[in-house]
Amino acid sequence: MSISLKQTSLPLVFHPDYTITLPKGHRFPMEKYSKILQILLNDGVVSKDSIFTPKPANRNELCIAHNKDYIDAVFNNKLDSSAERLLGFKCNKTIVKRARAAVGGTILAARLALKYQIACNTAGGSHHGHPGHAAGFCIFNDVAVAVKVLQKQSIIHKALIIDLDVHQGDGTACFFSCDPTVFTFSIHCETNYPDKKKRSDMDFGLPQGTGDDTYLDCLRKNLPIAISKAQPDIVFLNAGVDPHIDDKLGKLNLSNNGLLARDLSTLDLCQKSKIPVACVLGGGYSDDLNELAQKHTTIHRAAKMVLNSE
Ligand SMILES: [Zn+2]
Secondary structure (H helix, E strand, O other): OOOOOOOOOOOEEOOHHHOOOOOOOOOOOOOHHHHHHHHHHHOOOOOHHHEEOOOOOOHHHHHHHOOHHHHHHHHOOOOOHHHHHHHOOOOOHHHHHHHHHHHHHHHHHHHHHHHHOEEEEOOOOOOOOOOOOOEOOEOOOHHHHHHHHHHHOOOOOOEEEEEOOOOOOHHHHHHHOOOOOEEEEEEEEOOOOOOOOOOOOEEEEEOOOOEHHHHHHHHHHHHHHHHHHHOOOEEEEEOOOOOEOOOOOOOOEEOHHHHHHHHHHHHHHHHHOOOOEEEEOOOOOOOOHHHHHHHHOHHHHHHHHHHHOO
């Protein structure tokens, strides 16, 4: 990549296709993506010259990770009604275009992280996407595709996926259950979706109502173990904000400070271990989109602080 950034700039990936219109009242807060970018620019967390636009993932890239039949069904708009029920909305060309942009964004964030230590996609974290089917608002599993694309190109060998979204990354766990090169680590709420959890390499299903102290103890005690076991070339961090106490779907009770401490602890540990981190946005659900977008910028603020602390 020929572009050079100031040491302290945070590389940010954004595509205009990230924000599309869903039917009114749908639970998925699609407008949050462009609001996040606006807040980050207004607050000077990122500058215009550190924003990168990804190429949407193509069929070949998606097929490196997902089953070909499934990708064909999605591209030809042939998901049946039971598949769409699992997904949580009706699929159409615009939604597929958006999902492809988000996967391309995570691939680009990973490449940028390898060059600049930390990079963030302002979408991604579709961790319920399975190899052969969609689920829980997730069509393609962007992190799984990014890992497999970079491995195929011999850019990385081993990866650690740290999933801190309140929902367990069941799709991601499925992709890598028999893959010794990819270590999956998840802290989630045991009583949140999905009902049937899949097995990650390290899973921590915390009880409903867990607050900052217990959550952060769990993270700080176990993440160093995961890093030591995984010995990764890169970390993918799903920084979903749905563990927050005000989240509409999440059942953990993290405060604003708790979320910031979570992200700072994680990024700081990776930085000290000299492991690049590609951050993806993950989930967050609220009727107040401004407040939600603000919450999502926690990871970007933490990333900038860690980059500047060097
Ligand atoms: Zn979630």
